[in-house]
Amino acid sequence: MHKILIAHSLYPPHVIGGAEISTQILAQTLDPCYDVKVITVGGHKEGRVRKDSVNGIEILRLPFNNRYWIGDSSRQVSTSDKVLWRVQDIFNIRQYRHIKQYLALTRPVVVHTQNIPGLSLAIWKAAYELKIPVVHTLRDFSLIEPIQISAYSRVYRQISKRYSRMISSVIGISEHILRTHTVMGFFEHASKHVIHNIVENNDNVQDLYADKKVRHDQPLNIGYFGQLTEVKGVHYLIDAVKKLDQKVLGKLFIHGDGPMLHQLQELAESEPRVIFMGKLDKSQVARRMAGMDLTIVPSTWDEPFGRVVIESYQVGTPVYASKVGGMPEILMDAGRFSFAAHSADEISKAILDYYELSELEKNQMKLQCFAHSQSFNEDYLLKEHSNIYEKLIRCGG
DSSP: OOOEEEEEEEETTTSSSSHHHHHHHHHHHHTHHHHHHEEEEEESSOOOOOOETTTEEEEEEEEOOOOOOTOOTTTOHHHHHHHHHHHHHHOHHHHHHHHHHHHHHEEEEEEEEOOOTOOOOOHHHHHHTTTOOOOEOOSSSSTOOSSSSSHHHHHHHHHHHHHHHGOSSEEEEEEEHHHHHHHOOOOOOOTEEEEEOOOOHHHHHHHHHHHOOOOSSSSEEEEEEOSGGGGGGGGHHHHHHHHSSTEEEEEEEEOOOTHHHHHHHHHHTOOOOOEEOOOOOOOOOOEEEEEOSSSEEEEOSOOSOOOHHHHHTTTTEEEEEOOOHHHHHSOOOHHEEEOOOSHHHHHHHHHHHHHTSHHHHHHHHHHHHHHHHTSSSSSHHHHEEEEEEEHHHHTTO
């Protein structure tokens, strides 16, 4: 059985966002067919590499070997510390030594990197020097703009672009994110692929879908699921709610936390229909989505994928989303279910569009949502990745 090493900045139980969840799903999907190992960064600053196991997969956790650990979400980090962390992370020599020693000892046939902050560009160089082919999945834009300081990002972009020549195959989780990198000159020597993320399809989710009752001629309950940051556009969604009659919109439930929480609460102070639910445990998300009439994704930045769209479809809840990034690629019908970003009026129109559907049309939409979600499954993920790996193995990288 071929050994595949998956590398990512963090790995469960340490989860910041969708990238960690997607990486775990990938590892577990591949595990029956490959000898899968995971290398990541742990919360210990110095000392030995630590090994543990998550769902039967061996996890190698390196010391973070930097000013702080990015998995510590409670830590307040100054701008200067962030910059100094990033400078050290361009090529972290300590991580390079750990990684190269591990690769030389275990000799995986492929190293598959995801997000690499904390591991640094050193992981690409270590694998390249040992003639182990590297596949890289683009899950965000951190190679282009790691932090919002243009001078640093410009320097890092040039360095990461040069290192990306070491990559054998590159995968975008959307055509948009892949094209954004390749037009800038990244991954010159790599074969190019698009493999969308998937979401887990368990019995609980299917039961929630089966039990979901489509409501009609009642004020809508709308859900937002995600971080509360400027680029998520939640302030436009709150403004849209204020524009809608109470017979159309009953409540907006905002599920999530983040730096804009207090600002958004102030914005919604005069609107009792907006309810802040806080951050949900992963196990609660599907149930809450199933209880919504609609999910709205009002992002204003180029979302690489939009996991929340497929998660909502799984339980039969329709989604209207901003026409940004990779979002139009995964909506059932981008022409119908997307709206222009930065516009409360556009969101209001989208909500009204659903409200005015007949009961039959709403029930049909529930069926269509679930059917669409089924194309983002484990079989698809395994087949697409196996094709890339096997070609690299046959060709020797």
